[in-house]
Amino acid sequence: TQLLEQSPQFLSIQEGENLTVYCNSSSVFSSLQWYRQEPGEGPVLLVTVVTGGEVKKLKRLTFQFGDARKDSSLHITAAQPGDTGLYLCAGVWNAGNMLTFGGGTRLMVKP
Amino acid sequence: DTGVSQDPRHKITKRGQNVTFRCDPISEHNRLYWYRQTLGQGPEFLTYFQNEAQLEKSRLLSDRFSAERPKGSFSTLEIQRTEQGDSAMYLCASSSNRRIGSPYGYTFGSGTRLTVV
Numbered sequence: 001t002q003l004l005e006q007s008p009q010f011l012s013i014q015e016g017e018n019l020t021v022y023c024n025s026s027s028v029f030s031s032l033q034w035y036r037q038e039p040g041e042g043p044v045l046l047v048t049v050v051t052g053g054e055v056k057k058l059k060r061l062t063f064q065f066g067d068a069r070k071d072s073s074l075h076i077t078a079a080q081p082g083d084t085g086l087y088l089c090a091g092v093w094n095a096g097n098m099l100t101f102g103g104g105t106r107l108m109v110k111p
Numbered sequence: 112d113t114g115v116s117q118d119p120r121h122k123i124t125k126r127g128q129n130v131t132f133r134c135d136p137i138s139e140h141n142r143l144y145w146y147r148q149t150l151g152q153g154p155e156f157l158t159y160f161q162n163e164a165q166l167e168k169s170r171l172l173s174d175r176f177s178a179e180r181p182k183g184s185f186s187t188l189e190i191q192r193t194e195q196g197d198s199a200m201y202l203c204a205s206s207s208n209r210r211i212g213s214p215y216g217y218t219f220g221s222g223t224r225l226t227v228v
Contacts (some may be wrong), residue, residue, distance in 0.1 A: 003115075004153075022193050034218055035219075039151075040221070040222075040224075041221050041222070042202050042204070042220050042221050043219050045216035045217065045218070048216055049146075057150070063124070088153050088154070090153075098144060098159050098167065099144075099156070099217060100156065101146075101153035101154045101155070102153050103152055104152065104153045105154045106151070
């Protein structure tokens with residue numbers, strides 16, 4: 001069974017703080033994606049990473065893929081209340097197969 | 112295209128009843144997925160279709176669950192003899208494997224929230 005572990009499960013911070021969310025697996029991914037989900041809605045794709053060591057930036061969000069393609073991180077700079085939500089990582093181990101999701105990190109940013 | 116549509120958004124049913132959910136994917140997407148998500152957890156894979164062919168089913172999908180995609184467009188997920196443990200958000204997503212180059216992302220619908228009482 002291929003598992004994705006996310007940490008922390010919950011994070012409550014003040015507006016303006018920085019944070020990092022981690023996603024780990026014992027298996028090598030062919031690709032990994034990060035999604036954000038708001039209550040009552042489906043997940044929305046933020047980014048896809050494919051190459052080991054790859055770093056992608058999306059405004060205040062920085063995504064990193066580990067060199068061995070077994071782990072990833074999401075760093076948010078100067079968090080805002082609008083960043084509140086459930087952040088999910090999801091991996092594909094074999095090209096063409098379905099995504100397997102981690103358990104998610106629930107982020108709350110207080111004004 | 113308005114994205115992935117799911118109907119209904121909410122369903123309350125009594126234990127033992129059958130329910131059916133519908134998903135309309137993005138029209139040019141040939142792959143369609145069903146996931147189930149319980150409160151505070153990530154989505155769990157149930158099944159997926161490429162065109163009209165059901166290519167993979169999770170062991171989570173008991174005999175009471177069946178999914179179809181008859182013409183390779185919309186899909187239905189039916190749960191027979193519902194149980195309280197079936198209460199969850201049922202998410203549909205679509206994607207295309209026809210893009211050459213970088214991996215595709217999934218586009219999710221807003222889900223159908225099922226409550227079995």
